[in-house]
Amino acid sequence: MSSSRVVASPPKAYIDTMVFIYHFKKHGLTSKADNFFKDIESGKYAGVTTSFTIAEYLGVMRKALAEARNSPSTSADVARLRKEIEEFISDMGIVYFDADTLVSPGYGKLFSPTENIVENAKHFKNPRTSKWYLVNGADALHVTLAVRTGADVYATFDDDFRGVNNWIKPLMLFEAY
Amino acid sequence: MPAVSINLAPKRFFPFFSIDDTIRPLGKSNAQVKVSGYFNGDVADSFYNERLELGGVFTVRAPAPIMRWHPAKQGTTAKFRGHLSKIYPELDKIDDNDLDMLIRNMRSREE
Numbered sequence: 001m002s003s004s005r006v007v008a009s010p011p012k013a014y015i016d017t018m019v020f021i022y023h024f025k026k027h028g029l030t031s032k033a034d035n036f037f038k039d040i041e042s043g044k045y046a047g048v049t050t051s052f053t054i055a056e057y058l059g060v061m062r063k064a065l066a067e068a069r070n071s072p073s074t075s076a077d078v079a080r081l082r083k084e085i086e087e088f089i090s091d092m093g094i095v096y097f098d099a100d101t102l103v104s105p106g107y108g109k110l111f112s113p114t115e116n117i118v119e120n121a122k123h124f125k126n127p128r129t130s131k132w133y134l135v136n137g138a139d140a141l142h143v144t145l146a147v148r149t150g151a152d153v154y155a156t157f158d159d160d161f162r163g164v165n166n167w168i169k170p171l172m173l174f175e176a177y
Numbered sequence: 178m179p180a181v182s183i184n185l186a187p188k189r190f191f192p193f194f195s196i197d198d199t200i201r202p203l204g205k206s207n208a209q210v211k212v213s214g215y216f217n218g219d220v221a222d223s224f225y226n227e228r229l230e231l232g233g234v235f236t237v238r239a240p241a242p243i244m245r246w247h248p249a250k251q252g253t254t255a256k257f258r259g260h261l262s263k264i265y266p267e268l269d270k271i272d273d274n275d276l277d278m279l280i281r282n283m284r285s286r287e288e
Contacts, residue, residue, distance in 0.1 A: 021276070023259075038254050041249040063282075064275075064276065092254070136284060
């Protein structure tokens with residue numbers, strides 16, 4: 001008699017774009033991003049991401065390459081950048097959604113819930129910098145997508161997301177790692 | 178000549194938007210899925226489906242990912258740590274502040 005072993009998925013963490021960037025490009029926060037991804041690798045979290053995150057990642061890295069070289073990035077650069085992040089997502093077992101699927105009409109409106117998040121998210125004042133933080137439209141769009149993927153937490157370094165508890169629990173990587 | 182009466186009333190586009198017992202609720206899921214299916218009060222995101230009027234039963238599924246979760250390949254995190262700086266050494270010219278600014282600009286925020 002054959003027995004099939006079912007592996008339960010751990011809590012799902014929607015990964016903000018900057019977490020990928022800090023992991024791939026050397027930065028002061030690379031070690032914290034690295035520790036978070038080690039937790040995904042060990043099975044503490046199941047990573048979740050979307051094609052929209054990859055689009056943002058490619059946009060930032062293309063600009064970074066253009067500034068570093070003082071010349072435009074090429075289509076070969078785009079292909080290489082995409083290949084690297086897709087290989088990483090695949091090898092890490094990160095759940096990958098097509099953002100187009102998440103915004104299809106069957107799942108309801110997209111921009112109304114996004115507006116609702118912008119209107120009702122809580123402000124956060126960082127006691128260290130005395131600056132006020134709040135999600136903007138593009139941030140709130142990510143929160144909407146994260147909720148639709150069924151993610152349990154939103155993993156980020158961005159203080160703007162501290163006020164979105166009503167929709168998804170923020171996992172502030174500054175503090176967690 | 179008798180007048181011809183043509184019924185110009187449109188078909189009922191939203192027959193079930195208030196209570197729709199033809200749609201099975203989802204099982205355990207925290208994904209936000211509209212269980213009323215494609216039918217709600219807004220013409221823009223609705224369409225007519227005759228099968229609903231005929232008593233068809235629909236199941237609304239949570240969004241399906243392109244790649245599903247599986248245990249990670251061990252060593253992947255270490256392999257990709259600072260990976261781009263090896264492929265593109267010129268990226269070292271971009272310091273932390275420059276990179277942070279690019280990330281903030283990604284979502285149209287200037288500081």
